[in-house]
Amino acid sequence: DTGVSQDPRHKITKRGQNVTFRCDPISEHNRLYWYRQTLGQGPEFLTYFQNEAQLEKSRLLSDRFSAERPKGSFSTLEIQRTEQGDSAMYLCASSSPRGGNEQFFGPGTRLTVL
């Protein structure tokens, strides 16, 4: 499968625990995005990378959230001290300037915080 992949697909955790999600973009894509989607809503932008540089972070991204893309390939999104309000689908997307910046989404990681 040459599309965007995410791991894990589902995560159930207790409030206060830390969780980490991984995203592997399409191999030639240098831009990687994280979005959060809650039930019945459209995806909301969290942050994006161009290569290894994190270029923008949303105000939605509190200091409990951190994202990295150390080698400009895969990315991780960590949530510390999870809260019930963090329960959502976390979507990753990637794009390439050569591809007209169309963003292709991964299957998402569904987080449930108990």
Place this chain on the structure above:
Amino acid sequence: GENVEQHPSTLSVQEGDSAVIKCTYSDSASNYFPWYKQELGKRPQLIIDIRSNVGEKKDQRIAVTLNKTAKHFSLHITETQPEDSAVYFCAASYFGNEKLTFGTGTRLTIIP
């Protein structure tokens, strides 16, 4: 920042009829407008997009129109089929700031 509004929130059409979903955006700098289809439990999939240098784009049964002056764009699906049932999202962004701002979605149901 950009704000995208989408209407209607739900739409039911008879199989074979046409469906139209409308979006408006607030930031006149936006110049890229994709549409995504999301089936239950699946990832959003890009179905068509349009850039601000054109007013209309068509791909088989799907077309998108853009009115930059009025800051609105629409998705048109003709000859609807049961497999068109899904949630559709519009979005907007601009060159140099590629984050997408999404609308709230339209749940389209095709009635056989």
